[in-house]
Amino acid sequence: MVMDDKKLQVSAIKNGTVIDHIPANSLFKVIHILGLEKIESQMTFGSNFESKRLGLKAIIKLADIFFMDDDINKIALVAPEAKLNIIKDYKVVEKKIVEVPDTVTGIAKCGNPKCITNHEGIVTKFAVVSKKKVAIKCHYCEKITDSEHMEIF
Amino acid sequence: MENKNLVSITDYSKEEIFEILDLAADFEKNPNQNLLDNKVIATLFFEPSTRTRLSFESAISRLGGKYIGFTDASSSSVSKGESLKDTIMTVANYSDMIIMRHPIEGSARWASEVSRVPVVNAGDGANQHPTQTLLDLYSIRKTQGTLDNLDIFFVGDLKYGRTVHSLLQAMAMFNTTYHFISPKELRIPDEYKLFLDRKGLKYHEHREFDGIISDADIIYMTRIQRERFSDPMEYEKTKNSYVLKNGMLDNTKSNMKVLHPLPRVNEIDTDVDENEKAYYFTQALNGVYTRQAIITHILGLKK
Numbered sequence: 001m002v003m004d005d006k007k008l009q010v011s012a013i014k015n016g017t018v019i020d021h022i023p024a025n026s027l028f029k030v031i032h033i034l035g036l037e038k039i040e041s042q043m044t045f046g047s048n049f050e051s052k053r054l055g056l057k058a059i060i061k062l063a064d065i066f067f068m069d070d071d072i073n074k075i076a077l078v079a080p081e082a083k084l085n086i087i088k089d090y091k092v093v094e095k096k097i098v099e100v101p102d103t104v105t106g107i108a109k110c111g112n113p114k115c116i117t118n119h120e121g122i123v124t125k126f127a128v129v130s131k132k133k134v135a136i137k138c139h140y141c142e143k144i145t146d147s148e149h150m151e152i153f
Numbered sequence: 154m155e156n157k158n159l160v161s162i163t164d165y166s167k168e169e170i171f172e173i174l175d176l177a178a179d180f181e182k183n184p185n186q187n188l189l190d191n192k193v194i195a196t197l198f199f200e201p202s203t204r205t206r207l208s209f210e211s212a213i214s215r216l217g218g219k220y221i222g223f224t225d226a227s228s229s230s231v232s233k234g235e236s237l238k239d240t241i242m243t244v245a246n247y248s249d250m251i252i253m254r255h256p257i258e259g260s261a262r263w264a265s266e267v268s269r270v271p272v273v274n275a276g277d278g279a280n281q282h283p284t285q286t287l288l289d290l291y292s293i294r295k296t297q298g299t300l301d302n303l304d305i306f307f308v309g310d311l312k313y314g315r316t317v318h319s320l321l322q323a324m325a326m327f328n329t330t331y332h333f334i335s336p337k338e339l340r341i342p343d344e345y346k347l348f349l350d351r352k353g354l355k356y357h358e359h360r361e362f363d364g365i366i367s368d369a370d371i372i373y374m375t376r377i378q379r380e381r382f383s384d385p386m387e388y389e390k391t392k393n394s395y396v397l398k399n400g401m402l403d404n405t406k407s408n409m410k411v412l413h414p415l416p417r418v419n420e421i422d423t424d425v426d427e428n429e430k431a432y433y434f435t436q437a438l439n440g441v442y443t444r445q446a447i448i449t450h451i452l453g454l455k456k
């Protein structure tokens with residue numbers, strides 16, 4: 001993959017979505033959360049680009065893929081500053097930012113080793129108790145997990 | 154809102170808490186009522202807790218009900234590796250209500266989601282023990298005539314003591330002023346201080362116990378356990394600093410009462426027992442009435 005280091009050839013896809021401003025160390029988590037391992041359309045991603053805000057950032061370009069807001073907001077846990085460009089006919093027709101959702105189901109692992117969700121096959125559920133510095137409260141054990149200790153399935 | 158289960162004290166509104174406390178007062182006047190005729194209650198103790206189990210079994214017996222269950226996990230199919238879900242779904246077929254104690258946090262919530270009969274949490278690890286909280290609330294209201302605007306002093310292990318955490322949350326509905334007295338290693342966790350900050354409630358933290366309790370309406374004592382200390386020397390140094398002695402009660406308010414979730418080890422001198430301000434044994438008796446109220450309220454047997 002050849003990339004001009006300043007511009008990531010956003011216009012190179014005809015129709016689709018570009019996800020920018022992903023912290024580099026969250027790239028694979030984002031891919032996993034969005035289920036991109038399973039898609040069949042073209043996907044290009046790059047990582048460890050310099051970013052003033054994030055240090056090192058990653059970018060994902062997806063041909064012919066568009067997301068519902070609820071789905072894309074799931075990545076806010078690991079990429080709260082991510083930005084989306086929606087491409088139609090080689091042009092950016094819409095820009096979106098992700099929003100931290102009020103609840104999180106089945107993505108994150110509870111940080112409490114004594115929680116029932118870490119002992120039995122249960123889909124985790126959390127209420128988001130802080131959106132700035134993301135912190136989630138387990139529906140089961142009622143303990144709070146902050147972004148530093150958050151593990152994604 | 155009527156709850157089908159009792160998993161966490163925070164699921165209950167002020168109104169519903171009062172309904173249960175009023176029912177408990179009725180059972181105190183008239184403890185033997187055959188409301189559980191032909192009902193079977195399962196008491197599943199995945200870890201032993203003799204005191205809580207006996208209190209529940211007494212409550213069920215006074216209501217004329219029958220109970221089935223086990224007293225620790227080693228005597229049940231759990232020791233053969235059965236999942237909690239399977240145990241609960243099976244026992245729900247045999248009973249009208251499940252009362253459970255389990256060492257894993259969140260287990261009661263999970264059980265309430267897979268059970269077709271109501272679930273009452275009798276303690277899930279360090280998380281919740283809501284029937285204890287309700288009996289504490291009952292004891293406070295009975296002795297103070299109100300739950301509003303009280304000064305409550307929590308003493309001892311405020312880090313791991315789940316009875317402290319649940320009571321603290323419940324009392325936040327009543328404009329309580331909190332005083333936290335503990336060794337440094339066992340001080341109240343920040344998340345509870347943040348919770349009180351958000352509610353705009355006053356709290357004070359102290360390292361010293363003696364000489365600061367003259368404003369107390371309630372002193373809530375807890376046990377300090379050796380295994381909670383990373384440094385055994387720290388335990389030896391602090392264990393005697395948080396002991397309530399009879400002489401310390403001289404300059405306290407006349408309405409003041411000493412509560413303790415029991416069992417006690419040495420954190421309350423036995424000569425306090427004779428003091429009229431000692432209330433912990435009556436508190437344990439109130440537990441039976443409160444549990445009668447919880448069971449009949451959830452099963453819709455008494456309004």
Ligand SMILES: [Zn+2]
Binds near residue numbers: 117138139140259
């Ligand atoms: Zn949990």
